[in-house]
Amino acid sequence: MNLKHLNQAPTEVDLIIEARWLATAVKNAPLLEHYSVIVQNDAIVDLLSTALARSQYTSADTVSLDEHILIPGLINLHTHAGMNLMRGIADDLPLMQWLNEHIWPAERAVVSSDYVRDASLHACAEMLSGGTTCFNDMYFFPQATAAAINQAGMRANLGLFVSEFANSYANDADDYLQKGFESHDSWRGNSMISSSIAPHAPYTVSNRTFEKIITYAEQLSIGIHTHLHETRDEISQSETQYGVRPIQRLAALGLLGPNFTAAHGVHLLPSEIDMLSGHGCHIAHCPSSNLKLGSGIAPISSMLKNNVNVGIGTDGAASNNRLDMFTEIRLAALLAKGVSEDPTTVPAHQALEMATINAAKSLGLDDKIGSIEIGKKADVVAIKLSDITISPCYDPISHLVYTCGREHVTHTWVAGELRYSNGLYANIEPMELKEIIQKWQPKLRQHKQ
Amino acid sequence: MNLKHLNQAPTEVDLIIEARWLATAVKNAPLLEHYSVIVQNDAIVDLLSTALARSQYTSADTVSLDEHILIPGLINLHTHAGMNLMRGIADDLPLMQWLNEHIWPAERAVVSSDYVRDASLHACAEMLSGGTTCFNDMYFFPQATAAAINQAGMRANLGLFVSEFANSYANDADDYLQKGFESHDSWRGNSMISSSIAPHAPYTVSNRTFEKIITYAEQLSIGIHTHLHETRDEISQSETQYGVRPIQRLAALGLLGPNFTAAHGVHLLPSEIDMLSGHGCHIAHCPSSNLKLGSGIAPISSMLKNNVNVGIGTDGAASNNRLDMFTEIRLAALLAKGVSEDPTTVPAHQALEMATINAAKSLGLDDKIGSIEIGKKADVVAIKLSDITISPCYDPISHLVYTCGREHVTHTWVAGELRYSNGLYANIEPMELKEIIQKWQPKLRQHKQ
Numbered sequence: 001m002n003l004k005h006l007n008q009a010p011t012e013v014d015l016i017i018e019a020r021w022l023a024t025a026v027k028n029a030p031l032l033e034h035y036s037v038i039v040q041n042d043a044i045v046d047l048l049s050t051a052l053a054r055s056q057y058t059s060a061d062t063v064s065l066d067e068h069i070l071i072p073g074l075i076n077l078h079t080h081a082g083m084n085l086m087r088g089i090a091d092d093l094p095l096m097q098w099l100n101e102h103i104w105p106a107e108r109a110v111v112s113s114d115y116v117r118d119a120s121l122h123a124c125a126e127m128l129s130g131g132t133t134c135f136n137d138m139y140f141f142p143q144a145t146a147a148a149i150n151q152a153g154m155r156a157n158l159g160l161f162v163s164e165f166a167n168s169y170a171n172d173a174d175d176y177l178q179k180g181f182e183s184h185d186s187w188r189g190n191s192m193i194s195s196s197i198a199p200h201a202p203y204t205v206s207n208r209t210f211e212k213i214i215t216y217a218e219q220l221s222i223g224i225h226t227h228l229h230e231t232r233d234e235i236s237q238s239e240t241q242y243g244v245r246p247i248q249r250l251a252a253l254g255l256l257g258p259n260f261t262a263a264h265g266v267h268l269l270p271s272e273i274d275m276l277s278g279h280g281c282h283i284a285h286c287p288s289s290n291l292k293l294g295s296g297i298a299p300i301s302s303m304l305k306n307n308v309n310v311g312i313g314t315d316g317a318a319s320n321n322r323l324d325m326f327t328e329i330r331l332a333a334l335l336a337k338g339v340s341e342d343p344t345t346v347p348a349h350q351a352l353e354m355a356t357i358n359a360a361k362s363l364g365l366d367d368k369i370g371s372i373e374i375g376k377k378a379d380v381v382a383i384k385l386s387d388i389t390i391s392p393c394y395d396p397i398s399h400l401v402y403t404c405g406r407e408h409v410t411h412t413w414v415a416g417e418l419r420y421s422n423g424l425y426a427n428i429e430p431m432e433l434k435e436i437i438q439k440w441q442p443k444l445r446q447h448k449q
Numbered sequence: 450m451n452l453k454h455l456n457q458a459p460t461e462v463d464l465i466i467e468a469r470w471l472a473t474a475v476k477n478a479p480l481l482e483h484y485s486v487i488v489q490n491d492a493i494v495d496l497l498s499t500a501l502a503r504s505q506y507t508s509a510d511t512v513s514l515d516e517h518i519l520i521p522g523l524i525n526l527h528t529h530a531g532m533n534l535m536r537g538i539a540d541d542l543p544l545m546q547w548l549n550e551h552i553w554p555a556e557r558a559v560v561s562s563d564y565v566r567d568a569s570l571h572a573c574a575e576m577l578s579g580g581t582t583c584f585n586d587m588y589f590f591p592q593a594t595a596a597a598i599n600q601a602g603m604r605a606n607l608g609l610f611v612s613e614f615a616n617s618y619a620n621d622a623d624d625y626l627q628k629g630f631e632s633h634d635s636w637r638g639n640s641m642i643s644s645s646i647a648p649h650a651p652y653t654v655s656n657r658t659f660e661k662i663i664t665y666a667e668q669l670s671i672g673i674h675t676h677l678h679e680t681r682d683e684i685s686q687s688e689t690q691y692g693v694r695p696i697q698r699l700a701a702l703g704l705l706g707p708n709f710t711a712a713h714g715v716h717l718l719p720s721e722i723d724m725l726s727g728h729g730c731h732i733a734h735c736p737s738s739n740l741k742l743g744s745g746i747a748p749i750s751s752m753l754k755n756n757v758n759v760g761i762g763t764d765g766a767a768s769n770n771r772l773d774m775f776t777e778i779r780l781a782a783l784l785a786k787g788v789s790e791d792p793t794t795v796p797a798h799q800a801l802e803m804a805t806i807n808a809a810k811s812l813g814l815d816d817k818i819g820s821i822e823i824g825k826k827a828d829v830v831a832i833k834l835s836d837i838t839i840s841p842c843y844d845p846i847s848h849l850v851y852t853c854g855r856e857h858v859t860h861t862w863v864a865g866e867l868r869y870s871n872g873l874y875a876n877i878e879p880m881e882l883k884e885i886i887q888k889w890q891p892k893l894r895q896h897k898q
Binding site for chain 1: 534536537538540541542543544547571574575578579681737739740741742743744745746769770771776780783784786787788789790791792793794796797837838839840841842843844847848851852854855856879882883886889890893894
């Protein structure tokens with residue numbers, strides 16, 4: 001018991017969340033039962049048993065969740081929110097046909113600041129309803145994505161996209177960088193948005209541009225987020241063009257380090273896993289997307305055993321087709337077991353850590369988010385474990401990972417604000433989302449075939 | 450236009466389902482739009498455009514589903530419904546520890562006719578709400594499962610379980626067989642329940658018993674359903690004990706044939722796939738369970754290319770932990786692409802066929818169920834494709850497979866009767882399911898550790 005509260009009136013706070021279970025996502029921390037999260041402004045100011053909390057705190061906004069588990073807001077470590085309206089636009093196709101005949105023509109036809117804002121708002125709505133509070137994005141027009149994030153009330157790390165190829169957003173690598181820095185400046189002082197430089201991939205970015213990116217990332221003290229070793233083709237193309245595999249090229253350029261997050265990492269040699277580990281790099285594992293595009297299965301058991309920090313991402317809706325972290329967490333855990341033929345690998349609590357604290361580390365935000373701890377931001381999600389079709393529940397964390405779906409999320413708080421609850425958004429009208437679909441789907445459909 | 454209806458009053462029928470889309474699951478059949486299913490008694494008597502249907506038929510029970518797709522009821526090709534209350538009782542463990550320290554002690558403690566009825570009713574509720582209308586089960590006390598099925602109003606093929614090991618249900622293989630035949634006789638005349646003989650696995654059933662099973666299956670004209678090549682251990686154990694791999698042993702005994710359905714088939718040599726194909730055998734692919742137990746990944750791309758008939762199953766809730774065919778269909782399609790590194794393998798329509806018509810073939814029920822065709826039983830499921838978080842929808846079948854979840858199922862009809870709709874069951878009270886959990890979970894929990 002906290003002595004300062006003895007014989008004192010309870011302290012008035014902004015929000016109290018009382019829950020049957022609380023999984024903090026702190027490594028080796030026990031599951032807490034009948035626990036309360038005390039929130040003042042945007043932060044968690046106390047964590048204590050509900051019995052104690054009721055004697056020490058009071059709030060006009062007290063939410064009691066008798067059949068629920070609280071977890072840290074999920075962090076989707078690799079997204080292209082601006083592609084959300086291309087969900088299912090082309091499935092079951094070879095990668096190059098998918099890109100050349102469907103995705104790129106559709107992008108050329110519609111991608112604009114307006115389109116990216118609308119698609120990103122739709123993605124934010126999808127993610128909030130599935131318990132995702134923060135995402136690590138990479139797409140054109142990041143200021144438009146930022147506008148959507150501000151409306152939705154989410155948190156994000158936005159990639160300042162760079163490639164050598166012109167499109168409606170930028171003309172060349174320097175133009176991409178210039179526009180990226182303007183974006184970065186535009187959200188300075190916004191506590192909900194941070195930046196990475198996001199070179200698209202080794203096959204679309206030159207050595208000269210990568211060298212500039214390293215310099216700028218150091219100057220701005222921000223991370224680097226790129227696609228890496230997603231497909232065998234990417235690797236053989238690099239061997240032809242550069243004489244080395246992409247990761248060797250990036251290592252030689254000096255790109256690898258603790259501020260470097262690579263999406264995918266499907267095809268990695270043991271020596272390359274050691275290299276990632278040695279440099280303190282991070283992997284955004286995207287299991288559904290890697291399977292769906294026929295890329296393969298990333299060796300995450302080996303990565304985790306070798307202390308590579310692995311988070312989980314959905315990738316964009318054109319290659320998943322759900323921005324659903326519950327599906328990805330379950331699949332990441334199951335796939336690791338199946339491939340390694342070891343059912344003890346990636347146990348449920350580790351899968352949850354990948355989707356929360358590991359991702360926060362990758363973004364350099366682990367002092368703010370990724371776990372439920374005093375002093376961190378109140379990004380908290382409630383999941384109801386008692387729906388009859390998913391009963392009984394013996395172990396709440398394993399239940400969360402192997403049994404629940406995103407449809408069991410009931411509340412999503414970001415920075416202490418309730419942004420989604422039981423089908424409704426604080427700042428997004430369902431009609432606005434419908435109008436977004438009605439506006440863009442016909443334009444996109446023209447480029448489907 | 451059907452001339453018989455010209456200038457005639459519309460025909461009164463039992464049920465008309467009008468839908469925006471209809472996927473029949475007939476091979477190479479196009480997706481139908483604005484179509485109606487006309488039901489009389491338990492069967493589909495007509496299929497025609499909604500415009501025509503409105504002039505030709507009338508029904509007091511007309512359901513209009515403007516944003517939905519109709520599909521044939523899903524068929525779960527490998528279940529242990531009686532294990533539904535052991536969902537998540539022990540996760541992230543090696544197989545033998547899982548069985549010896551958790552599953553078998555729990556089973557010894559509770560398995561009885563009462564327990565199996567209750568757990569099976571819970572499984573039926575879970576399956577109906579997720580669009581499953583028929584399942585291929587294997588567990589003790591099948592008459593208790595039949596009682597649950599009759600209450601729920603589902604369809605099932607029940608395994609007459611056989612092993613050499615005594616338990617509360619039977620003393621030895623002959624006793625299992627005897628009890629199985631009593632069960633089989635008990636549901637004669639019940640159009641919703643059929644039987645297979647279900648020897649548990651090659652490692653729990655002797656040659657002598659397998660030989661009897663072949664004879665009895667022939668006499669009764671019923672199928673055989675067993676576990677096969679689920680783990681590497683099973684195979685090496687057979688090599689030690691019998692000098693051959695399990696499938697070779699079963700082939701030598703004469704077990705393989707068009708009435709033989711093997712669950713799993715994770716570890717199969719190319720020659721063994723040829724053997725399954727040559728004998729017209731069926732595989733019940735259980736991707737989640739195979740991954741979760743660390744068994745591996747079944748080579749279904751190769752099986753399908755070699756014309757092995759492959760259906761999809763969830764396995765029991767102790768190893769999945771969802772009896773959710775949507776998750777399994779999606780995973781089957783994605784996993785096949787990822788393992789083969791070919792995104793064109795198992796396209797969406799084929800994944801749907803695996804979960805419907807292929808499974809019906811495996812059960813010898815493809816004259817009755819597995820597709821939406823005139824003359825077949827009206828086992829029909831409606832899925833709403835328009836929920837905002839899963840929008841937009843470009844291709845309804847790919848949307849169904851890659852984007853939807855079981856939570857988007859709105860109606861489940863079995864034999865023309867609406868058994869589940871929007872959270873409610875025709876014949877199961879939520880309170881009954883809650884009481885089942887409250888009754889059995891404490892008894893099962895005692896044996897968790």
